[in-house]
Amino acid sequence: MTEQSRVNNFDFLRFLAASLVLFSHSFRVSYRNGGDEPLSILTHGQATFGSLAVAVFFVISGFLITMSYENSTSGMQFVVKRGLRIFPALFIAIILTSFVLGPVVTRLSIPEYLMHPLTYTYLSNISLVHMQWELPGVFEEQPWEKIVNASLWTLYYELLCYIAVLALGILRLLRWQTVLGIFLLCLFVTVVDHDWRGVSLLWRLNDLFAAIKPPSGTAAPYAELGAYFASGSLIYLLRSSVPLNGVFALICICILAIAARVGGFTQAFILFGGYVTVYLAFSKWLSASGFAGYGDFSYGIYIYAFPIQQAVCQFFMPDITWQITFFVSYPVIFVCAYFSWHLIEKPSLSRKRIFQRTSMQNEASAGQGG
Numbered sequence: 001m002t003e004q005s006r007v008n009n010f011d012f013l014r015f016l017a018a019s020l021v022l023f024s025h026s027f028r029v030s031y032r033n034g035g036d037e038p039l040s041i042l043t044h045g046q047a048t049f050g051s052l053a054v055a056v057f058f059v060i061s062g063f064l065i066t067m068s069y070e071n072s073t074s075g076m077q078f079v080v081k082r083g084l085r086i087f088p089a090l091f092i093a094i095i096l097t098s099f100v101l102g103p104v105v106t107r108l109s110i111p112e113y114l115m116h117p118l119t120y121t122y123l124s125n126i127s128l129v130h131m132q133w134e135l136p137g138v139f140e141e142q143p144w145e146k147i148v149n150a151s152l153w154t155l156y157y158e159l160l161c162y163i164a165v166l167a168l169g170i171l172r173l174l175r176w177q178t179v180l181g182i183f184l185l186c187l188f189v190t191v192v193d194h195d196w197r198g199v200s201l202l203w204r205l206n207d208l209f210a211a212i213k214p215p216s217g218t219a220a221p222y223a224e225l226g227a228y229f230a231s232g233s234l235i236y237l238l239r240s241s242v243p244l245n246g247v248f249a250l251i252c253i254c255i256l257a258i259a260a261r262v263g264g265f266t267q268a269f270i271l272f273g274g275y276v277t278v279y280l281a282f283s284k285w286l287s288a289s290g291f292a293g294y295g296d297f298s299y300g301i302y303i304y305a306f307p308i309q310q311a312v313c314q315f316f317m318p319d320i321t322w323q324i325t326f327f328v329s330y331p332v333i334f335v336c337a338y339f340s341w342h343l344i345e346k347p348s349l350s351r352k353r354i355f356q357r358t359s360m361q362n363e364a365s366a367g368q369g370g
Helices: 010-030 038-042 049-070 075-105 110-115 117-127 150-170 176-195 200-208 222-237 246-262 265-282 289-294 298-316 322-369
Strands: none
Touching: 010 049, 010 150, 010 265, 010 289, 010 298, 010 322, 038 049, 049 075, 049 150, 049 222, 049 265, 075 110, 075 117, 075 150, 075 298, 075 322, 110 117, 150 176, 150 222, 150 298, 176 222, 176 265, 222 265, 246 265, 298 322
């Protein structure tokens, strides 16, 4: 992996991962006990398709965000690029959820809903620092009751990873040795989290980053997410030394399959899942590089899926099934993601080029002045 080809499958993998989150949530949204989520059954409760998809998301982010920092002309340009990717679409999604979906599905009258303080404090979710899971009178009788958008909690940890990359870059520590140390620390905390809960110091370390508590029914593997991100970042930083070998990727998949049956799947994915993910991203046999030409719909699917699934569940109760939740909601979610990309995300991302030109002009002026 000496060069990062622009012909890759990252957009397709992210689209698939977002769709798997939607699929997995269809069970939890439809049944109070979560139903028979296939991967949960296969792994004896170790993982769901949703948690697997989140792991893939963080591995890909670790790879691409580290590359983004190295390709940025300054730390400020990196911040602008990342901010334009996350916040414009998130802002619109939160506004639409609060003032379009909320009034339609709330049990309150529209004046009561609009005068309720929770309607407006929900807007604080745009900060990703203070998360509010409820809107007044919304989804109160659902199997996953009162939760408006359970997917948003991971964005806080994604943002923390971006900040970590920025900090390491500014300190000139964005090197494979540093990232390897972070990876091993996160792995160790994850092992302790799963197998040995008596080390209070490590629990405090894990809780240090737990400012955002996930909604009830969602796992909270803070160090685990950091390990996934670090694995992707590490592979990028070692790209000139890491070969993309199909045989080794197959061995990694076999190890993951064994761990899924006998235990230790989370740790196995931390160690081997990152390689498999990056291998698939650059694999020629997958041949999904043309998917990028249609647009990057993964983020839109991710931020719109859960509230739409909850609304579908409410409409069809009490006869709701995961099949209804998934197949009825998916077309609506995809339409939202399509317009989110073409009307909000893509135009927002185009502005980073304006900033880049401005930055280059300022550097040129500074050089001339010197």
